[in-house]
Amino acid sequence: MPMDSHTMTVDHMQEAGHPALKPYFDDLAQQRDASTFGMWVFLLTEIMFFGGMFCAYLIFRNLYHDAFVAASNTLDVVLGTINTAVLICSSLTMAMAVWSAHMGRRLMIVVFLIATVLLGLVFLSIKGVEYKEKWDSHHVPGLNFSTDAFTHPEKSQGEGELGHPALPSDVAQHTVIYFGLYFCLTGMHALHMIIGIGILCFLIRFAWDGHYTADHYTMIENFGLYWHFVDIIWIFLFPLLYLISRHR
Amino acid sequence: MQSADTFKLFPDSASTISGYVDVHFMFLCAITAFFSLLVACLVVYFGIKFRAEVHPVAKQIHGSIPLEITWTAIPMAISVLIFAWGAILYMRIYTPPTNAMDIYVVGKQWMWKAEHPGGQREINTLHVPIGRPVRLTLVSQDVMHSFSIPAFRIKREALPGRYTTVWFEATETGMFHLYCSQYCGTNHASMLGRVVTMSPDEYQKWLATDAGDSLAAGGEKLFQSMGCNSCHRGDSGARGPNLAGLYGTMVNFNSGPSVIADDAYLRESILQPNAKIVNGFQPLMPTFQGQLSEENLIQLIEYIKSLKDTAHQTQTIHNQQQFPPVLQGGNSASQLPETKKKP
Amino acid sequence: MSSITQPLPQQEKAFRWKMPEESYLTDGYSLKSWLLTTDHKRIAMLYLISISFAFLIGGIFAMLIRLELLTPAGDLFESDTYNQLFSAHGIIMVFFFLVPSIPATMGNFLVPLMVGARDLAFPKINLLSWYLYVFGFAFMITALVLGGVDTGWTFTVPLSTSYVNTHVILAAMAIFIAGFSSIFTGLNFIVTIHRMRAPGMTWTRLPLFLWSNYATALIMVLGTPVVAITLLLVILERTFHIGVFDPAYGGDPLLFQHMFWFYSHPAVYIMILPGMGVVSEIIPCFSRKRPFGYTMIAYSSLMIAMFSFLVWEHHMFIMGVSTYSALIFSFVSFLVAIPSAIKVWNWTATMYKGSIHWDTPMIYAIGFIGLFTIGGMTGVMLASLGMDISLTETYFIVAHFHYVMVGGMLLAYLGGLHFWWPKMTGRMYPEAPAKLSAILTFVGFNLTFFPQFVLGWLGMPRRYHSYPPEFQVLNVLSTAGASVLAVSFILPAVYLLWSLKYGAIAGPNPWGAAGLEWTVQSPPLTHDFVETPVVTTEAYDYENIPEPAYASR
Amino acid sequence: MAAHVHHAPNPKTYLLVWLFLIIMTGVTAAVAYIDMPGPLNAIVALVIAVIKALAVALIFMHLWVSSRLTKLTAIAGMFFLGIMLTLVSIDYISRSWIAPSIFTYFRH
Numbered sequence A: 001m002p003m004d005s006h007t008m009t010v011d012h013m014q015e016a017g018h019p020a021l022k023p024y025f026d027d028l029a030q031q032r033d034a035s036t037f038g039m040w041v042f043l044l045t046e047i048m049f050f051g052g053m054f055c056a057y058l059i060f061r062n063l064y065h066d067a068f069v070a071a072s073n074t075l076d077v078v079l080g081t082i083n084t085a086v087l088i089c090s091s092l093t094m095a096m097a098v099w100s101a102h103m104g105r106r107l108m109i110v111v112f113l114i115a116t117v118l119l120g121l122v123f124l125s126i127k128g129v130e131y132k133e134k135w136d137s138h139h140v141p142g143l144n145f146s147t148d149a150f151t152h153p154e155k156s157q158g159e160g161e162l163g164h165p166a167l168p169s170d171v172a173q174h175t176v177i178y179f180g181l182y183f184c185l186t187g188m189h190a191l192h193m194i195i196g197i198g199i200l201c202f203l204i205r206f207a208w209d210g211h212y213t214a215d216h217y218t219m220i221e222n223f224g225l226y227w228h229f230v231d232i233i234w235i236f237l238f239p240l241l242y243l244i245s246r247h248r
Numbered sequence B: 001m002q003s004a005d006t007f008k009l010f011p012d013s014a015s016t017i018s019g020y021v022d023v024h025f026m027f028l029c030a031i032t033a034f035f036s037l038l039v040a041c042l043v044v045y046f047g048i049k050f051r052a053e054v055h056p057v058a059k060q061i062h063g064s065i066p067l068e069i070t071w072t073a074i075p076m077a078i079s080v081l082i083f084a085w086g087a088i089l090y091m092r093i094y095t096p097p098t099n100a101m102d103i104y105v106v107g108k109q110w111m112w113k114a115e116h117p118g119g120q121r122e123i124n125t126l127h128v129p130i131g132r133p134v135r136l137t138l139v140s141q142d143v144m145h146s147f148s149i150p151a152f153r154i155k156r157e158a159l160p161g162r163y164t165t166v167w168f169e170a171t172e173t174g175m176f177h178l179y180c181s182q183y184c185g186t187n188h189a190s191m192l193g194r195v196v197t198m199s200p201d202e203y204q205k206w207l208a209t210d211a212g213d214s215l216a217a218g219g220e221k222l223f224q225s226m227g228c229n230s231c232h233r234g235d236s237g238a239r240g241p242n243l244a245g246l247y248g249t250m251v252n253f254n255s256g257p258s259v260i261a262d263d264a265y266l267r268e269s270i271l272q273p274n275a276k277i278v279n280g281f282q283p284l285m286p287t288f289q290g291q292l293s294e295e296n297l298i299q300l301i302e303y304i305k306s307l308k309d310t311a312h313q314t315q316t317i318h319n320q321q322q323f324p325p326v327l328q329g330g331n332s333a334s335q336l337p338e339t340k341k342k343p
Numbered sequence C: 001m002s003s004i005t006q007p008l009p010q011q012e013k014a015f016r017w018k019m020p021e022e023s024y025l026t027d028g029y030s031l032k033s034w035l036l037t038t039d040h041k042r043i044a045m046l047y048l049i050s051i052s053f054a055f056l057i058g059g060i061f062a063m064l065i066r067l068e069l070l071t072p073a074g075d076l077f078e079s080d081t082y083n084q085l086f087s088a089h090g091i092i093m094v095f096f097f098l099v100p101s102i103p104a105t106m107g108n109f110l111v112p113l114m115v116g117a118r119d120l121a122f123p124k125i126n127l128l129s130w131y132l133y134v135f136g137f138a139f140m141i142t143a144l145v146l147g148g149v150d151t152g153w154t155f156t157v158p159l160s161t162s163y164v165n166t167h168v169i170l171a172a173m174a175i176f177i178a179g180f181s182s183i184f185t186g187l188n189f190i191v192t193i194h195r196m197r198a199p200g201m202t203w204t205r206l207p208l209f210l211w212s213n214y215a216t217a218l219i220m221v222l223g224t225p226v227v228a229i230t231l232l233l234v235i236l237e238r239t240f241h242i243g244v245f246d247p248a249y250g251g252d253p254l255l256f257q258h259m260f261w262f263y264s265h266p267a268v269y270i271m272i273l274p275g276m277g278v279v280s281e282i283i284p285c286f287s288r289k290r291p292f293g294y295t296m297i298a299y300s301s302l303m304i305a306m307f308s309f310l311v312w313e314h315h316m317f318i319m320g321v322s323t324y325s326a327l328i329f330s331f332v333s334f335l336v337a338i339p340s341a342i343k344v345w346n347w348t349a350t351m352y353k354g355s356i357h358w359d360t361p362m363i364y365a366i367g368f369i370g371l372f373t374i375g376g377m378t379g380v381m382l383a384s385l386g387m388d389i390s391l392t393e394t395y396f397i398v399a400h401f402h403y404v405m406v407g408g409m410l411l412a413y414l415g416g417l418h419f420w421w422p423k424m425t426g427r428m429y430p431e432a433p434a435k436l437s438a439i440l441t442f443v444g445f446n447l448t449f450f451p452q453f454v455l456g457w458l459g460m461p462r463r464y465h466s467y468p469p470e471f472q473v474l475n476v477l478s479t480a481g482a483s484v485l486a487v488s489f490i491l492p493a494v495y496l497l498w499s500l501k502y503g504a505i506a507g508p509n510p511w512g513a514a515g516l517e518w519t520v521q522s523p524p525l526t527h528d529f530v531e532t533p534v535v536t537t538e539a540y541d542y543e544n545i546p547e548p549a550y551a552s553r
Numbered sequence D: 001m002a003a004h005v006h007h008a009p010n011p012k013t014y015l016l017v018w019l020f021l022i023i024m025t026g027v028t029a030a031v032a033y034i035d036m037p038g039p040l041n042a043i044v045a046l047v048i049a050v051i052k053a054l055a056v057a058l059i060f061m062h063l064w065v066s067s068r069l070t071k072l073t074a075i076a077g078m079f080f081l082g083i084m085l086t087l088v089s090i091d092y093i094s095r096s097w098i099a100p101s102i103f104t105y106f107r108h
């Protein structure tokens, strides 16, 4: 049973006066452990949160495969791939920021965090371009949705370069579900990125002020977990939305 | 019988299934009562027998593995029994016999519309003969409703956009309640009516009083007016497959697994014709979604069902064997047309 | 566990405890010191006040429902009003009262005290959780004030997405927000129980209350996000017609049912496990006995949490799901009943050869066992596929879940409230009226809800604002019972408030109960423990805990 | 300090993982243009996604060097998500299955 019970050691007695130690923790190790574990539990809820949408996606992709293929082909794989790469780069800079914090290098933390923010912004901008394209081709459910591009591909320009035949209207109408889920999934993901970037700005400020020391950088470490998690979500969204339904 | 009493303890039983459900219910009540009383008696008995005044010092007992095993195993065993029993009952209620007569029920906010094959229509009432299995095919025009006849011990959700089925065989003549039991908005509590069960003779008489166009006849008219016959001409050169004798057979598609042509399939074929393309055909058929009401659909389906297999020699693969019913939770037609059974 | 405390005075009758001069209650009196507190005990009190308010509102709606059902005709309210009443009743009672009831009040108060920590792992998040609750509740109240919501607490689609024009979005937002409050509570519990146990507080020494709250927290963390996203999709469906739930666009209403019940079935165990934990504390204490089968009770909580995620489809048996999956889910529904059965037997066996004290908490606990068993066994009846066809969507369901939620959880909540009242406030509640109200609750409850079993069996559908006359007598009985029930809930509200000022001073351990929370003064200090406690004895070491002579008996 | 921090990966590992992820991204995008039979496209893409996610979780998120409890938490997430996806799918997949005769045996 001694899975994780704590014993008093001389070591942490000396830390008792550490400015970052909260009064209700015994020592910094316990505090750090607790918050990292807390972060993981939070990510657990995030898995289930996105999981609900993944579940809906799974069901409808199997029910309305043809519609999903047609709709998925309107996405730009090149942009999607670039965005995936951008996000992976931002994960790298984030991991490096955590490592710098671990090494106690203030300036490096700041540099890497700023790099992360920038890459995040690049991702969002590209996403914005894609959304704009969806808006222009009337693929936004509820706002300007139309299935014309699928039922009459010859009329719409810029699209159909993959040369897909016209969809019968009863099949085409189900593309709304694809786009509905597309916007829910990528929108939720983007929202997480925006929140993340907001927090990053604070972290940069704190890091610049020298808040984080080699023995206390839990904030950065936990934020890193969050950022990587958002990356992982995208790693699944990318194939699900862009790749797996390209062929009938 | 529907009665003016203000109090009763036992519902009417008026179908062949009632007895089975009642026995199961009584058994479950007995089990529930037994365990509840057992627990209640034990806690009260211990509470009095060992009350502090007479039993000031507790005897510390840490537990007992044999006891734990016993009181896990017994409820387990009872559970398995109830599960099996309940499962059998469920299949009984949701698997219509092959010789059942069809009645269609459409739910909408806030009324039930019943359609008999002979074309008789009723609202919030359902006339049925006793001694004859009746299969109800339910669908909703708007939200979810639920069709409940307590005296028959049956209940089935009416879903928008999808058929569900349930069946019964009435045993008593009389009038019984019929409710909508799924909450469906403002007048949910008024979406009720009655079931009138009658002897077969009376039923025939009742049918005769209200004979209009049969559903199939109505369907035939629609088949012409909607232009179905321009493609489903029945000959081999037609753009669409021959529909005669289609019902109840296995249909193969260009891709994906084959299915049995039941009511649900016919419905889908009309509303989403291109979801599955019949082997050897092109996705030419336009969707009729929005152009046909639920009643129209029922008429068309009845008409297609009524088309006998005369010159059906097409690409649709025929399997002359009896197919076992499809169990989409009973949501689909699951029997062969009666004609198939007669030699 | 008690070994580290000051020895309890086994004293002459004349002994009187004094109210401690310093405690978490005296640590600042300003409104700010309450609203910005991060002290888990103060947050617990904030929660206690807010959920009492929610219960009051939900209860008033319940009384109005019962009043309408006094006569067969729908004469008191419009049908729309009635629909709004039961929707608001269900939503408020479930999401704003019963889900937070024990975890957010007693749980928040006791988890750190029981593990021997000075606070929860994330006190600020704990406060945030309360604010989210209040914020969510404000949304709900706004929805009600603006004209209500009439979807039932289950938000059935496509009714909620395309047909009703009431404030579905506000109500869904309310639940969405309150959901995060519940997630944060769960997160805090999990981390605290894993990471902040005092030296010597091994898993096998963990009080059963913590085991069950731990299991609850798991469900909160794993299940709540799913209902959050489901309701979000309902909102989006309603505003943007994204098509997932609405058959008019090709969506599937059953998918909504799947996703909703994926949370809401586990949620019913959020609404019972903490109560089971309370009962597991009360019964040993008032039997002066170690719980029979400690490990079985502890592990059965985890089993319930685990299995609760595998049974949701039993709410959909008649809705046209596949027979194969119905078979699986029915079978697992029986399995999930087994751990509950194990608990019931072990509690009963704990009383065997105990030294039973019939104090108020014990009366509630015993009431819990009896009523929960009836409620649970009727749940088992519903898990039977064939039986469910007849009973689903009738008053039988209403009776079933009130037996488990009111007869079970609410009784446990009240029992726990009485049990820990001295710890929370430093004062005893008055015993005589408390006993009276406990007995009244029991009687009123059965009178209210037992007739509903019969009504359901007769086929009376739920959510009906008028009904055929043959159901009248049973409905009148039920309404009569509800009035008794109302009195029995008003009573504690009165005497508990009274006791805040006039109650006898309790002292640290008026019951002679085991557990670290009883080793500190009542009410406890802001940081709970003066020094980190070290646990050296097994849990529930009642053999070695002296019984105080001066408790209210 | 908590011992496991010392095992935290170093920049070299990070770079390698990053390279691997970028390459995998390219591969999965390229492979998507090939029309493979049946569900193979989906399977390949998802297997690659799982591998990538594992790399991020294990190395970038330090899961590899984390405590058993943390690993358990991550697994629990996957497990319960898996339960949701499988059990919901079972309903949809088996709705149109043809009943084995045992189902109708008890009917009368």
Ligand code: HEA
Pocket (backbone or CB within 6 Å): B035, B036, B039, B074, B075, B076, B078, B079, C154, C268, C269, C271, C272, C314, C315, C316, C317, C333, C334, C336, C337, C338, C340, C341, C342, C344, C372, C373, C374, C375, C376, C377, C378, C379, C380, C382, C383, C384, C388, C391, C392, C393, C397, C400, C401, C404, C405, C408, C409
């Ligand atoms: C606190 C809340 C709570 C709890 C604990 C339970 C516990 C259980 N519930 Fe209940 N339930 C609800 C709240 C709860 N329920 C609500 C709110 C609804 C309706 C929602 C709505 O539609 O609005 C509902 C609906 C509901 C249904 C759906 C009915 C329908 O709509 O068609 C079913 C069906 O299986 C069910 C089953 C069960 C079972 C098997 C248990 C089991 O966990 C019970 C286990 C306990 C015992 C079995 C008792 C103790 C055991 C013994 C004494 C030993 C003997 C045991 C045996 C022989 C088995 N419940």
Ligand code: HEA
Pocket (backbone or CB within 6 Å): C052, C053, C055, C056, C058, C059, C060, C062, C063, C065, C066, C086, C087, C089, C090, C091, C093, C094, C097, C098, C151, C152, C153, C154, C398, C402, C405, C406, C410, C448, C462, C463, C464, C465, C482, C485, C486, C489, C490, C492, C493
């Ligand atoms: C926690 C859950 C909970 C609780 C406690 C209750 C409590 C009660 N419920 Fe409720 N009920 C539900 C959960 C709950 N209910 C749910 C989920 C539904 C389904 C909704 C739906 O269909 O969508 C439902 C539906 C429901 C119906 C069915 C409506 C219908 O289908 O048409 C009925 C009918 O009798 C009913 C009655 C009651 C009664 C009489 C009480 C009584 O026990 C209430 C007694 C309480 C009071 C009268 C309050 C008075 C108390 C005080 C004044 C003191 C408190 C103040 C302080 C402490 C400060 N409830």
Ligand code: CUA
Pocket (backbone or CB within 6 Å): B107, B108, B109, B110, B144, B145, B146, B180, B181, B182, B183, B184, B185, B188, B189, B191
């Ligand atoms: Cu229709 Cu209720």
Ligand SMILES: [Cu+2]
Pocket (backbone or CB within 6 Å): C264, C265, C268, C311, C312, C314, C315
């Ligand atoms: Cu349930």
